[in-house]
Amino acid sequence: MPLSQVEDFVRQVPDDVLVVLDEAYIEFVTTEDRERGPLLYRKYDNLVVLRTFSKIYGLSGLRVGYALCAAEIVAALDRVRQPFNVNRLAQVAAREALRHQDQVAERRAENARLRDLLAARLAASGRRTLPSQANFMLVDISGLRVPQEEVATELLRRGAIVRDGASLGCPGWARVTVGSEAEIEFFLDKLAELETGTTAADAAGPSRPDADAAGQSKSDAAGGSA
């Protein structure tokens, strides 16, 4: 959603009602909106902008993030937050990560390239996606040989992890994370199996591109970006 629409919404909310804007994926955004959230909280005292180091920074295992908001809200949060809620190692890592915006920019550009590739490859096979600025997108899962509510489980059985859109309020869609080129091809291959009705047992396709001997995906490993 463009930030102008967010602002229209915030403007309509009474001053004594808090609005929380979750910007967990903001660093993946390639439009000029990326830098604007922090400007908004300066304009609206009832707006809290949340950021995390779990996504583009890849530090999910360290449990560190921050809020941008008016000093009055910071004081209120300070009274209720647990003491030592972000440990020192996490703070050091987060501060160091912030210094490497060149790497963040590289990841953003690479994600955008692969996001376009995933959307284009799906479009070429006649499958709709919704426009995304994040590192995931919603993919239309209609017209497969399995009921929509079983698509995520069937893909999981084949080694491709997606989230069922129904659990996000979007039945008929799957939330698919942008992966490497090999992971995108792997996912498309598994989706094609559900189009043709090939069973997981029949399909002796390639193993997951990032699976190690224990079958764990690198991107699922603790500390990776979520």
Ligand SMILES: Cc1ncc(COP(=O)(O)O)c(C=O)c1O
């Ligand atoms: C939309 C959204 N907001 C916030 C988070 C929170 O991330 P964390 O609790 O790791 O900072 C996530 C992580 O999955 C997310 O997907």
